[in-house]
Amino acid sequence: MKINEMNPIELYKKLPKKNCGECRQKTCMPFALSVIKGEAQLSECPYLTGDARDAIEASLKISDWREELIAKLRGEIKRINFDDVAEGIGAELKDGALMIKCMGREFVIAPDGEITTRGHITPWIKILLLHYIRTAGKGELSGKWISYGEMKSGMVKASSFLRECEEPLKEFFDNSFDKTVAMLQMLGANTCEGFPTKNAFHLYLLPKIPVVILYWPKEEEFESKVKIIFDSTVDRFLDAESVIFLVEGLVKNIEIILSRG
Numbered sequence: 001m002k003i004n005e006m007n008p009i010e011l012y013k014k015l016p017k018k019n020c021g022e023c024r025q026k027t028c029m030p031f032a033l034s035v036i037k038g039e040a041q042l043s044e045c046p047y048l049t050g051d052a053r054d055a056i057e058a059s060l061k062i063s064d065w066r067e068e069l070i071a072k073l074r075g076e077i078k079r080i081n082f083d084d085v086a087e088g089i090g091a092e093l094k095d096g097a098l099m100i101k102c103m104g105r106e107f108v109i110a111p112d113g114e115i116t117t118r119g120h121i122t123p124w125i126k127i128l129l130l131h132y133i134r135t136a137g138k139g140e141l142s143g144k145w146i147s148y149g150e151m152k153s154g155m156v157k158a159s160s161f162l163r164e165c166e167e168p169l170k171e172f173f174d175n176s177f178d179k180t181v182a183m184l185q186m187l188g189a190n191t192c193e194g195f196p197t198k199n200a201f202h203l204y205l206l207p208k209i210p211v212v213i214l215y216w217p218k219e220e221e222f223e224s225k226v227k228i229i230f231d232s233t234v235d236r237f238l239d240a241e242s243v244i245f246l247v248e249g250l251v252k253n254i255e256i257i258l259s260r261g
């Protein structure tokens with residue numbers, strides 16, 4: 001498997017650095033990060049000329065490993081009988097395909113692993129959905145909430161989860177509380193009760209992966225805080241690393257909308 005040969009800083013150095021936001025990111029740096037993660041295309045920057053773009057693409061080599069991984073996962077998906085897994089993962093079966101709702105969007109996954117939806121699909125979402133199907137989790141949700149650190153292998157990756165997921169969400173709430181709430185509601189979140197803050201938002205990131213996002217605003221000597229909690233069955237449906245991937249997608253969605261003002 002080929003690996004990405006460029007990191008976000010190296011890519012940033014090759015961008016026009018106008019920080020104009022025309023690529024839907026606030027500045028060139030988050031754009032570089034999104035390209036490396038496969039959530040944005042170089043063509044979204046109108047200031048990259050054909051030759052410069054070709055040169056960057058040649059050094060990126062990022063599509064190779066993603067496409068290889070997607071092809072590998074599709075190979076595994078082909079061997080799965082959708083009738084056996086649909087109910088367990090909370091998907092609907094229609095004409096032999098699985099219909100899965102992920103963050104407010106409906107995706108159709110054909111038996112050969114091809115994924116379609118309205119609008120653009122990033123490699124990131126393809127990998128995530130194929131992982132979710134391949135994991136083929138089943139069983140009822142427990143209704144008992146756990147932190148990311150309580151998941152299997154969650155402790156090892158807890159600092160990444162804090163940095164990539166909880167910290168950015170906290171900033172969104174701190175800086176644009178109403179817009180962040182509106183965005184969560186747009187993605188299907190409902191306010192909920194019974195948690196130690198009134199700012200508690202329940203939403204399904206995938207049919208069997210509900211989360212509750214808790215936000216405490218700054219108060220006197222206490223700093224603001226965000227905690228994201230999961231149903232205690234989460235490990236059955238996705239591994240800890242994929243869960244970071246999933247919540248990062250939520251963060252990215254909110255960030256893009258907020259950056260549009």
Ligand code: SF4
Nearest residue numbers: 018020021023028045
């Ligand atoms: S479009 Fe994006 S990447 Fe291109 S110069 Fe503007 S901010 Fe930078």
